[in-house]
Amino acid sequence: MHRTYSLRSQKAPTAAQLQSPPPPPSSTKSGKFFGKASIGSSIRKSVAGATGPELSRKLTQYIKMEKNVMRAIELTAKERREVAKQLSAWGEGNDDDVSDVTDKLGVLLYEIGELEDQYVDKYDQYRITLKTIRNIEASVQPSRDRKQKITDEIAHLKYKDPQSPKIPVLEQELVRAEAESLVAEAQLSNITREQLKAAYNYQFDATRELAEKYALIAGYGKALLELLDDSAVTPGETRPAYDGYEASKQIIIDAENALATWTLDAAAVKPTLSLHQEYDEEVDPEEEEGLAAEEEFAKHDEDEELAAPK
Amino acid sequence: MHRTYSLRSQRAPTAAQLQSPPPPPSSTKSKFFGKGSISHSFRKSAAGALGPELSRKLAQLIKMEKNLMRSIEITAGERKEVAKQLSLWGEGNDDDISDITDKLGVLIYEVGELEDQFIDRYDQYRITLKSIRDIEGSVQPSRERKQKITDQIAYLKYKDPQSPKINVLEQELVRAEAESLVAEAQLSNITREKLKTAFNYQFDSIREHSEKIALIAGYGKALLELLDESPVTPGETRPAYDGYEASKQIIIDAENALASWTFDSAVVRPTLSLAAHEDDEYDVDELAEETENLQVTEQEWAEEHEAKVAV
Numbered sequence: 001m002h003r004t005y006s007l008r009s010q011k012a013p014t015a016a017q018l019q020s021p022p023p024p025p026s027s028t029k030s031g032k033f034f035g036k037a038s039i040g041s042s043i044r045k046s047v048a049g050a051t052g053p054e055l056s057r058k059l060t061q062y063i064k065m066e067k068n069v070m071r072a073i074e075l076t077a078k079e080r081r082e083v084a085k086q087l088s089a090w091g092e093g094n095d096d097d098v099s100d101v102t103d104k105l106g107v108l109l110y111e112i113g114e115l116e117d118q119y120v121d122k123y124d125q126y127r128i129t130l131k132t133i134r135n136i137e138a139s140v141q142p143s144r145d146r147k148q149k150i151t152d153e154i155a156h157l158k159y160k161d162p163q164s165p166k167i168p169v170l171e172q173e174l175v176r177a178e179a180e181s182l183v184a185e186a187q188l189s190n191i192t193r194e195q196l197k198a199a200y201n202y203q204f205d206a207t208r209e210l211a212e213k214y215a216l217i218a219g220y221g222k223a224l225l226e227l228l229d230d231s232a233v234t235p236g237e238t239r240p241a242y243d244g245y246e247a248s249k250q251i252i253i254d255a256e257n258a259l260a261t262w263t264l265d266a267a268a269v270k271p272t273l274s275l276h277q278e279y280d281e282e283v284d285p286e287e288e289e290g291l292a293a294e295e296e297f298a299k300h301d302e303d304e305e306l307a308a309p310k
Numbered sequence: 311m312h313r314t315y316s317l318r319s320q321r322a323p324t325a326a327q328l329q330s331p332p333p334p335p336s337s338t339k340s341k342f343f344g345k346g347s348i349s350h351s352f353r354k355s356a357a358g359a360l361g362p363e364l365s366r367k368l369a370q371l372i373k374m375e376k377n378l379m380r381s382i383e384i385t386a387g388e389r390k391e392v393a394k395q396l397s398l399w400g401e402g403n404d405d406d407i408s409d410i411t412d413k414l415g416v417l418i419y420e421v422g423e424l425e426d427q428f429i430d431r432y433d434q435y436r437i438t439l440k441s442i443r444d445i446e447g448s449v450q451p452s453r454e455r456k457q458k459i460t461d462q463i464a465y466l467k468y469k470d471p472q473s474p475k476i477n478v479l480e481q482e483l484v485r486a487e488a489e490s491l492v493a494e495a496q497l498s499n500i501t502r503e504k505l506k507t508a509f510n511y512q513f514d515s516i517r518e519h520s521e522k523i524a525l526i527a528g529y530g531k532a533l534l535e536l537l538d539e540s541p542v543t544p545g546e547t548r549p550a551y552d553g554y555e556a557s558k559q560i561i562i563d564a565e566n567a568l569a570s571w572t573f574d575s576a577v578v579r580p581t582l583s584l585a586a587h588e589d590d591e592y593d594v595d596e597l598a599e600e601t602e603n604l605q606v607t608e609q610e611w612a613e614e615h616e617a618k619v620a621v
Contacts, residue, residue, distance in 0.1 A: 041388065058399040065392045072385035079350070079378040086374055090367035098501060105509065179544075186544040192407065193539040200414065200534055207527040212578055214520035218513040219580035225509055230502040235488075235495040254583050268577040269521055271528035274563050 041068040053141035059134045066127050070120050077116035084109035097242035101228050104248045108217050108224070108255060115213050115259075122206035129199035136191050143184040147177045208267055213259055215269075220255040224248060350377040362450035368443040375436045379429050386425035393419035406551035410537050413557045417530050417564060424522055431515040438508035445500050452493040456486045514573065521576055522568055529564040533557060 044064050052060060084106040091102025154170045227244035361369060393415040400411025463479045536553035 058395070058402065062392065062395045062399050065388065065395055069385060069388040069392055072381060072388050076378065076381040076385055079374065079381050083371065083374050083378055086367065086371040090371055093367065094501065095498070098505065102505075182544040186542055186546070189404070189548060190539070190541040192403065193537055194541075196407065196411075197534050197537050197539050201531060204527040204530045204534075208524050211520040211524035211527065215517050215524070215576070215578035216580055218516040218520070219578065220582075221513045221516075222510060223580060223582055225506050225513075228502055228506050230499075230506045232499045232503075233495055235491040237495070239498060250583055254581060258581055267524070268579075269524035269528060270577075271525055271532060272563060272567055273529075273532055274559055 041071070044068060053138045055141040055144075056134045056137035059130065059137060063127060063130055063134060066123070066130075070123050070127070073116055073123070074120050077113045077120070080113035080116065081110050084113065095239065095242070097228055097239075097244065100242065100245060100248055101224055104224050104252055105221060107252055108221050111255075111259070112214065112217055115210055115217075119206055119210045123203065126199045126203040126206070129195055129202065133192050133195045136188055140184045140188045143177075143181050147174070147181050150174045150177055205264060208269070209262070209264065212267055212269060213262060216258050216262070217255060220251055220258070223251050227251075350380070362447045364450040364453075365443045365446035368439065368446060372436060372439055372443060375432070375439070379432050379436070382425055382429050382432070386422045386429070389425065390419050390422035393417075393422065404548070404551070406537060406548075406553065409551065409554060409557055410533055413533050413561055414530060416561055417526050417533070420564075420568070421523060421526055424519060424526075428515060428519045432512070435508045435512040435515070438504055438511065442501050442504045445497055449493045449497045452486075452490050456483070456490050459483045459486055517576055517578070518571070518573070521578060522571060524578075525567050525571070526564060529560055529567070532560050536560075 044067065087109065088103045088106035091099045091106075093099075094102070150170055150173055154167060154174065157164050157167050157170070227247055229240065229242075233239050396418065397412045397415035400408045400415075402408075403411070459479055459482055463476060463483065466473050466476050466479065536556055538549065538551075542548050
């Protein structure tokens, strides 16, 4: 993690990194020759926002870059499904137990690919929400430009021809432009925050869902592996017959049910927050009414403090 | 999920798919040039085109896993760039947006880093699969040799039944069969052992990775709480932002959570019907009817079995 807690300054090594040595870097990592991103994504990134209002340029570029992320995830999802099918195809030519277990593992891995595909669709909704911010940024630019232009004209005239009748007219125009600008700025301020919050809440919820489902699938995968008997046979000895067909099918059914019934309310992973420690304490049902009421008021006050700093 | 519970037959729609309509397919999904990159297609078709037939499918799988890892690598790279761009955009905004987007950027960047670490572990899994492929590759010659000798004997028996070569070849066949038995046993053992090890490692790294991602998303949501989205009327100034300490604390909490995460603290656990079913089978009344020795044996076996099935 960035020790300076900002992406705008240098990164320091974390305690974790100094402590437990990670595995060696993967042998597959590309980027030695042609760079890490594809040509398409590089072009997309540099072209984005090269035209258009300056105010919305950075956000436009951001939105295009998110498209790159989505394309990458899409590709990953497809590769995963292919891998799943290949695993099953390989296992089919093996003994019964390996054949069955790899086929079921393939079903689980294929499902990961499907989940990633669905995640990409949700990611797009988040991206589209960001576009509303970009659009209003773009529309505020002309308003600012106009105000500036009128101000410049007035200054020019005051220097060149202070008695000009045009000045009062322009000054009135400036007042109207300023009013419009105030409204535009307020809209920008409100919509930016509102849409940013909505977009990222949606995104993080989608991410939580995907992550928890990953973890569930991995758990069911490990259960499947238990069905594989890896005790050594001596040469010439026949392995005991495999009878895990019912069990493996049941594991898949369980996995399917778990994924189908998962909801955000049932999310297991919860962050530990120092600031909200008080909220995590369970309310003792035997507590007196007075104490309970006091706690409610206290929570309400802290809520207000954190949510709307005045 | 595949209703037929097999990837080798046709798929039926699931109840979930019939029930809740998913969002429309993303506008970004590539329509024209095919979904994979050119290099991935080459790698896949070239893989295992040479080499022993026995190990061809697995060799292809291993190459395909390499494709997958490259894709994840690209995703990780893009994510890190996105994180920095978010922070950059926010910097030009008001204080609260500037601070929150910067911290969000830190979290998203961390996701990219985690993906990078995940790839390194994925490679270990892949390398373990290679040992199965290698032994498949080495068993092939053994099988071929046995076949060759058998064919030679059959040929000689037809052509020249009295040939002294037949005895020699038959002895050779016995030796080849012995070697083959050992090779097959090795293949059988190593396939299962490595398959289990590889996938256990794989699933463990998926569990770790996904739990950490879920944590980060949770901390991200906490950050968003600091953003005051109540509308201001034109001309009104927004209240000053004072969430700097809070946002920094959230990042510190996130960092601690990630650093201290272990498998023991993993919260996502699968619900398994079979484990529950095993419990039902061992009714206390039934056990009470049996002799003491049998009781002990049954319980021991039950515990062993539960330990095997439970995750």
